[in-house]
Amino acid sequence: MIKFLDLPKQYQSIKNEIDSAISDVIDKGAFIGGPFVSAFEEAFANFQQTSHCIGVGNGTDALEIILEALDMPPNSEILVPANSFIASAEAIVRTGHVPVFCDMRHDDMTIDVSAMKAMITDRTAAVMPVHLYGHPCDMEELLSVAKMFGLRVIEDCAQAHGAEYKGQRIGALGDAGAFSFYPGKNLGAYGDGGAITCNDPDLARRCRMIANHGRIAKYDHEFVGRNSRLDGIQSAVLEVKLRHLETWLEKRRSLAALYNKHLSTLNSVQLPHAQNNVRHVYHLYVIRILNKDRRDHVIESLKEADIGHGVHYPIALPQLKAFQHLSQMETTPLANEAAAQLISLPMGEHLSEADVLQICEKLNNVL
Ligand SMILES: *Cc1c(COP(=O)(O)O)cnc(C)c1O
Numbered sequence: 001m002i003k004f005l006d007l008p009k010q011y012q013s014i015k016n017e018i019d020s021a022i023s024d025v026i027d028k029g030a031f032i033g034g035p036f037v038s039a040f041e042e043a044f045a046n047f048q049q050t051s052h053c054i055g056v057g058n059g060t061d062a063l064e065i066i067l068e069a070l071d072m073p074p075n076s077e078i079l080v081p082a083n084s085f086i087a088s089a090e091a092i093v094r095t096g097h098v099p100v101f102c103d104m105r106h107d108d109m110t111i112d113v114s115a116m117k118a119m120i121t122d123r124t125a126a127v128m129p130v131h132l133y134g135h136p137c138d139m140e141e142l143l144s145v146a147k148m149f150g151l152r153v154i155e156d157c158a159q160a161h162g163a164e165y166k167g168q169r170i171g172a173l174g175d176a177g178a179f180s181f182y183p184g185k186n187l188g189a190y191g192d193g194g195a196i197t198c199n200d201p202d203l204a205r206r207c208r209m210i211a212n213h214g215r216i217a218k219y220d221h222e223f224v225g226r227n228s229r230l231d232g233i234q235s236a237v238l239e240v241k242l243r244h245l246e247t248w249l250e251k252r253r254s255l256a257a258l259y260n261k262h263l264s265t266l267n268s269v270q271l272p273h274a275q276n277n278v279r280h281v282y283h284l285y286v287i288r289i290l291n292k293d294r295r296d297h298v299i300e301s302l303k304e305a306d307i308g309h310g311v312h313y314p315i316a317l318p319q320l321k322a323f324q325h326l327s328q329m330e331t332t333p334l335a336n337e338a339a340a341q342l343i344s345l346p347m348g349e350h351l352s353e354a355d356v357l358q359i360c361e362k363l364n365n366v367l
Contacts, residue, residue, distance in 0.1 A: 048177070063087065063128070069206040079120070082102060082328075084132060103332040110138065128156055133272065139166075166278075194228075318331065
């Protein structure tokens with residue numbers, strides 16, 4: 001059996017460090033706020049090379065809090081890729097705005113900046129690039145369009161801890177970045193968690209206040225905020241795991257290279273494409289079965305061989321029931337087509353090279 005994800009195995013490899021970090025938090029009673037949260041925020045800001053990091057409850061909250069802090073007019077249109085997890089668009093709706101779905105690039109599957117530009121209207125206030133699967137968006141083009149039209153830029157970094165665009169870490173290339181520490185992400189907590197990164201001290205302060213009942217000091221509530229906090233135990237776990245993250249990311253990159261090498265002769269399959277000016281961190285290794293009618297057969301064969309898989313994501317956002325009323329079902333043909341072709345193969349530091357070779361052999365036989 002080859003697992004898609006194996007968190008218990010990862011825990012076993014760092015058990016002593018994790019156990020002692022968790023009992024430290026309990027010994028000190030530092031459950032909410034306090035030294036463990038600050039230490040992780042500082043370490044993560046340092047890792048992402050941003051001036052500020054604010055721990056929050058989860059990645060969806062991180063997006064919502066940034067959107068709220070940017071204080072855009074109600075019902076602003078916000079550009080977002082059609083191929084992402086629902087949270088990207090959900091945060092836009094929950095903060096009183098309207099998602100406008102954009103198509104993707106055929107090769108690396110991130111937002112197509114020229115398609116995005118074509119969707120801009122008088123009511124467009126922001127764009128939310130998603131560094132999908134760990135591959136950074138074409139930020140230079142995107143930022144130049146954003147600048148031309150006066151748009152705010154909120155990076156959805158939930159899948160891209162440690163990814164780089166032209167040698168710079170993602171997370172504060174635009175106004176702010178939203179990270180998720182959902183357990184299965186490249187840096188995952190032992191429960192929910194998230195973070196906001198940015199370089200603007202005023203925006204950072206506003207995000208921190210929104211996430212903590214509109215206050216900085218204990219009972220000095222300046223406005224109505226909410227409660228969305230990264231807690232002490234999650235922070236301590238994340239701080240331990242952050243020390244291993246570089247090694248784990250490099251392992252992902254080398255396993256991806258191994259997959260690429262051994263699947264390269266399959267001309268009915270499109271392999272993940274990494275642009276040469278980025279550091280792709282392979283949160284997911286996603287292949288496309290170009291003849292979509294064969295996808296179920298491939299999935300069945302993986303199941304028979306006890307090889308884990310996923311589909312990220314089987315339905316493009318405009319086609320979800322939640323968004324059908326926006327009548328954008330047909331405006332993103334490439335994303336719609338891709339949704340029927342995708343298969344995510346096992347990826348992560350739990351895999352051995354032999355595992356990857358076995359998966360490649362299976363796929364070479366089936367296809
Ligand atoms: C996981 C994810 C989120 C949401 O993060 P949560 O911590 O689960 O709320 C947002 N956007 C993308 C692209 C994601 O993959």
